[in-house]
């Protein structure tokens with residue numbers, strides 16, 4: 506399905522649909538890898554990179570995030586984070602069927618070591634070279650203990666999830682719960698079935714920064730938070746080899762701040778204060794969206810994915826326009842930008858220059874999207890019925906999740922591929 510559009514101009518696509526500008530997606534993936542590798546060179550320390558696949562959930566997108574086709578073959582990455590077990594199963598199915606092994610280290614990003622989920626994770630552990638899980642509750646460790654080692658014969662390998670203020674998941678430094686979890690993690694019976702791999706922080710609240718230097722401050726906070734947790738653990742368990750711990754940090758704004766020219770203070774911390782090995786993780790940075798644009802860290806023309814919609818009616822007296830892009834294709838996500846998406850002329854969307862923005866999607870119901878002018882005082886010039894619009898999504902990961910497939914276009918707007926996300930749970 507969808508493949509019959511390969512070779513056609515994207516303006517001929519049936520709407521609503523999700524379109525990925527491959528050149529922009531590639532540039533975003535490459536920039537992120539380069540930023541990490543530059544930090545590695547500048548600090549003289551090994552730095553790992555672990556992209557999150559949740560934004561697109563596709564093999565094609567994941568290969569690009571790891572650098573395939575973008576950097577030399579011997580410089581590609583092989584570790585990922587995944588958000589659903591289905592994603593990991595789909596990736597492993599692909600690898601086993603094709604023999605093309607892209608990923609050797611997979612990490613489940615939901616702290617969910619409960620019996621029902623451990624069964625499925627255990628099956629993954631027999632198929633993946635390395636599986637990491639998240640722990641943020643003593644009961645998770647107790648569940649691992651009860652389950653015993655994985656069926657692959659290996660111990661469970663886990664990150665302790667550190668909350669650094671987002672309060673979505675994880676435990677904060679300085680709390681009694683973290684103290685208790687770290688003590689339990691050091692119990693000999695736990696170490697018989699599970700091995701602490703490192704500490705993981707994701708500053709989700711970095712989505713509310715307004716400039717790149719604020720994002721950079723939060724990156725430093727993420728790094729200091731996982732470092733502090735690792736030091737705390739080694740004070741409880743002095744035999745632990747703290748230098749082997751992976752200190753994994755990042756969200757798209759914080760990881761993206763690595764493009765700032767001045768990384769001197771960060772380099773100083775990496776060189777002189779880190780007790781473990783730094784790892785950078787991020788997901789949305791392959792695509793970007795209005796929420797990222799709101800942070801002031803990216804440009805509108807870097808957004809690689811958009812929803813193509815059609816104008817279906819016009820209400821001159823109300824100064825409103827109806828589209829076929831409702832909540833099931835745009836979601837109700839918001840940001841500092843108004844409404845549920847900003848409209849760009851499809852003739853401009855392939856450019857690498859700032860877009861002219863005249864309309865936004867003010868309201869959505871199931872299949873209806875209502876456009877209003879961003880500047881209500883501007884002249885109402887009604888778009889033609891049947892004409893196409895490109896809508897920059899508020900949150901690309903969730904909007905892409907609405908679609909069964911994505912059309913991939915080249916820099917001339919010709920459909921070159923169709924990517925199928927691994928949907929479901």
Ligand SMILES: Cc1ncc(COP(=O)(O)O)c(C=O)c1O
Nearest residue numbers: 557614707756757787788789790
């Ligand atoms: C645990 C975890 N790690 C990494 C990420 C990637 O974050 P971002 O998409 O901001 O790069 C997410 C996203 O929600 C996450 O939940």
